[in-house]
Every structure is written in structure tokens, then in C-alpha cells.
Amino acid sequence: MLAIVRNWVDRHFGREEAVLLVALLLLGLLLLATLGDVLAPALAAIVIAFLLQGMVDRLNSWRVPNWLSVTIACLVLVGTIVTLLFFIMPIIWRQLVRLFNEIPNMLAQGQEYLMLLPEKYPTLVTAKQVDDMVDMIGAELGSFGQSILTFSLTNLPVLAAVLIYAVVVPILVFFFLKDSRKILDWFRGFLPKDRPMLSQIWGEMNQQVANYVRGKVVEILIVTAVSLVTFMALGVNYALLLAVAVGLSVLIPYIGAAVVTIPVAAIGLFQWGWSGEFLTLMVAYGVIQVLDGNVLVPLLFSEAVNLHPVAIIMAVLVFGGIWGFWGVFFAIPLATLIKAIINAWPTAKKVEALEKA
Template identity: 55%
Template sequence: MLNVFKGWLARYFSDEEAILLTLLLVIGFAIILTMGSILAPVLASAVLAFLLQGLVGFLERKSIKHIWSVNIVFLIFLTLFIVILFVLFPLVWEQVTNLVNELPRMLQKGRKLLLLLPQRYPDFISPEQVSLWIGEASEQLGGLGQKVLSFSLTLLPNFVGLLIYLVLVPILVFFFLKDRELMLNWFTSLLPRNRPLMKQVADEMNDQIANYVRGKVIEIFIVGAVTYIVFAFLGVNYAALLGLLVGLSVIVPYIGAAVVTIPVALIGFFQWGWGNDFIILMVAYGIIQALDGNVLVPLLFSEAVNLHPVAIIVAVLVFGGLWGFWGVFFAIPLATLLKAIMSAWPRHQDKNNHNEEIDAA
């Protein structure tokens, strides 16, 4: 057993750069898992700066100086930041509050429909089962209302901390954009000069992560905006909230679209029942999902992510469980990173196996 383990170490960890890369990955994941909440504004700012760097580079290619390019892009970002903070967020929060207040009426209507099931399907559903379902639904909805109320109350003492975050993120984004090359040069100066493995992994990941993250953010905005416009045109209640949910659902492949269909269908049903309006809503929602998957995604993502659907789902579950929202958002890039490392990892043939192959030949 010990010889097998030694042979495995000799095959995969005889290269010094491989050991260093493993150490860096372990340290990076440890920092994220243990200090992720503390470093949240730094991580969010780094992601935002990474998204905006493409626009900075575009302006620089138009012969605009770096500092002016950064100032122009930062001004655009600050404008969008203010709009989201003072326009979109209050609208969504108002609709969330209205939805929580309307939940008792929805529950009463759903209760009446459930009570009809034992009469229509007496061989499959009993009155006891319906009573159990109603009790569980009431308990869950009551807990949801308490969570929303407690969340709003916990914001009051943390208002100062929230203001600090709102000030820190724009400042950090500006300096990440302004001093990007300086920071990268400082970090690379700490690494060995001869690092072919790290360079291969970095080159392979740079384009894929840039393509994925920027494309995914654009997809969120487009899908969310189109959903809000269509739902508002159809007169759907809570159009802004549903638009936000549908937009964010594209972060989680396969699972997100299926999960967000439930609130869309429930709100449409409780608003109109099984009528033509409900059918039009679901058809419009289906068209949005179809256009997103078959038109928007191929246009935005120039490089396909060569990962099996099972690998994508596992990555979402694992990284999401470890790192929350950011883990879900970066699940595919992180899985692609692991795949790139595994593909580029140096492998040294075990001497005993090598000699056996020579003797067999």
C-alpha cells in the first residue's frame, strides 16, 4: 500500500511547480472558505473590475489614455450603481413586501382548490393528506413572512456597515481598474520566473473566464430586462421581482430555469386562474427561455465550456454549498479551472512500470 502511494506521489508531485501550484490553490480556497464573508466587498469589487476591464481596453485601443479610459468607465459604472441602488432595489423590495402581505389570500385560495381534490380523485387523495399539505404550507409561508420581517429589522442596526460596503466597493473598483497592471506585476514577482505549468493554465483560463463571466452578466441583464418588459406589458403582478428572479436563474444551468418556473406559474395562476391570460403568460415565458438558450447563449459565449452536464450540476452543488452565491456564480469557471489543471498537470511515469513496459516490449 505504501509503495502504491509513493508511486502515485512520484507520478503527480515530483515536479516542484506542481507542488507550488497545489499549495497556492489550497491557500486560495482556505482564504475564501474562512474569510469569504469578510472579503466579500473585495471579491465583489474584483469581479466588477474584471467585467469593466474589457471596456477600458477598448477605449485604450481608441488611443485614449489609460487614466481617462478608467475615469470614463468608472463614471458609467457609478451611474449604473446608483440606478440599481435607488431605483431597482426599492422597486423589488416593495414588490417583495406586497407579495408577503398577499400570501394569506393566496394560501386561502389554494386551500379551497386542495379541498376539492378528494372529491374529484377519492381513490388517490384522502382528506387527511390534504389537511397535512395545508398545515405544512401554512407553516412554511408563516416562516417565510417572519424571515422577511426579521431580515428587514436586522438591516437597521447594520445600516452603518451597509453604507461602508456601498462606499468601499466603488473605491475598490476604481483602484482595481487603475492599478491592474501594477497589482498583477507585484503578484507575478512573487512566483518563480520559470513557470510553464502556471502559464499554460493561466492562458487557458483567462479567455474562458472572461468570456463566461462577462457573457453571464450580460445574459442576466438582458433576460431580466426582457422578462420585466414582457410581464409588465401583460399586466403580471410583481413583474420587477419576477424579472429579477428569471435573470438570476441563468446563473444556475438547467436547475435555475426549472426552479424559477414555479413562482412565475404560481403568481400567474393566483392572479388569473386557469384562463387565457395564464396560458399567454406561460407561452411568453417559454419563448423567453427558448430564445435565451438557443439564440442569446450562442451569441454571448464565443467559446463553449467543454463540461459534461453532470459535471456542471455537481460543480454548482459543491461550490454553491461551500461558497454560497459566489460559489454558484463561479461554479463553471472553477470546474473549468480544475479541468485545465488536470489536463496540464505534469505526469511522470513510474520507473517500475516503465521498466515493465520495456521488458514486455
């Protein structure tokens, strides 16, 4: 038994790089598990730095000095943060408050629709079942509304955290963009000079993460803008709130589109009932989803992520359950990282090929 274990260890961990890679992964997991909340601003800054690096590179290609390119990129970031905090978020908050105020009317209208079910399908649905369902939905909505009220009154530290992010993250982004080469050279100083496997994984992941972050942010902005114009043209209530929800839904492949369909359909149904306007809304929403999945995504993501849909959904569930929002956002890159490690891992055949070479 010991011989089998020893042979397995020698076969998979016989190279220094393999042991070092496992140590780095364990260290990264330990830091995220213990200091995830503390490191969240740095993680957000790294994501934004990946996003803005394309702008810096483009400005550098136009012979703009690097310090000026970095400064312009950071000014764009600060302008975006100010716009979100002082212009967009207040509108979303007002629409959200108005939506909660109208929930009792929506619930009453929904009860009228549900009460038609026992008349049409008496063998499947009873009036008592409908009443129980309405009571359950009302209790859940009341609990959720109370949670929102409690959050707004007692979680003032969250507001302070948002302000800290608004100040600290742009500063970190500036230095990540300005000194990225120095930071990477500092990390390389702790690695062995001969590191083909680590170089292969880093090269693949650096390109994948950069493409994914930039492509995903652009996709969110385009889907949000198209949805907003469509909803406003159709006269849908809470157009901005719904458009933001549809835009953010692209963060969760397959699942997000299915989940956000519920509020879009519910608000359209309560606004117009079973009418032509409601059908027009659902058709327009379906067209947006189809164009996003079949046109926009292939255009934005230059390097396709060769992962099975089941693997993508499992990655979203697992990493989202572990790290929340960031786990969902990085589910596909993390799954790609696992795949890159598996492909680059020094198996017996690869080691023999390297030794022969």
C-alpha cells in the first residue's frame, strides 16, 4: 500500500513545479478563506485594473506617455464611480422604493389571476390552495420588506464601506496600472527560474481573465443599455431597475437569464395583464436574450471558453456558494484555471517527453 502511494506521489509530484503550484493554490485559498473581506478592495482593484489595462495599452500605442495613460484611465474610473453614486443609484433606489409600495396592489391583482385557476381547473387547484399560496407569498414579501427596512436603518457601516471602496479602490487601481511590471517582477523573484508549467498556466490565465473581465463588463453595459431603451420605448414601469437586473443577469450563465425573466414578466403582467403589450414585452425581451447569447457573446469574447455548459453551471454554483458575488463573477475563469492546471500538470508521459527532449 505504501509503495502504491509512494509511486503515485512520485508520478504526480516528482517535479518541483508541481509542489510549488499546490503550495501557491493552498496559500491563495487560505488567504481568501481567512482574509477575504479584508482583501475585497484589492480584489476589486485587480479586476478594474484588468479592465482598464486595455485602455492604457491603446493610449500607449498612440505614443501617450504611460503615466498620462494611467492617469486618464483612473480619471475615467473616478467619473464612472461618481456617475453611479450620484446619478444612477438614486434613480434605481427611488424605483425600488416605489416598487415595494405597489407590492400590495400587485399581490391583490395576482390573487385575482390565481382565483381563476380553481374555476378553470377545479380538479387540479382548489380555492384553499390558492389562499394558502397567497398567504405564503404575502408573508415572504413582508419578511423581505422588513429585512430591507432593517438593513437601511441598522447597517450604516455598509455605507461607510461603500465610501471606503470609492476612495481606496481608485488609488489601488492607479498603482496596479502604474507599477504592474514591478509587482509581477517581485512575485517572479520567489519562483524558480525554470518554470515551464507555471509559465504556461500564467500565460493562458492572464489572457483568459483579461478577455473575460473586459468582455463581461462590455456585455453588461450593452445589454443594460439595449434593455433600457427597449423598456422605455414600450413604456414599462421601473425601466431602469429592470434593465440593470437584465444586464447583471449575464454574470450568471444560463441561470441568470432564467431568473430575471420572472420580474420582467411579473411587472409586465401586472401593468398590462394578458394583452398585446405584455406579449410585445416578452417577445422583445426574448430577442434581447437571443441576440446576447448568439451574437454579442461570440463577438466580445475573442477566445472562446471551451467548457461544457454543465461545467460552467457547476462552477457558478460551487464558487458562488464559497465566495458569493466574486465567486460568481470569476466562476468561468476559475474553472478555466482548473482546466489549465489539469492540462499542464506533469504526468508521467509529459515528464518522459521532457526528459527525452
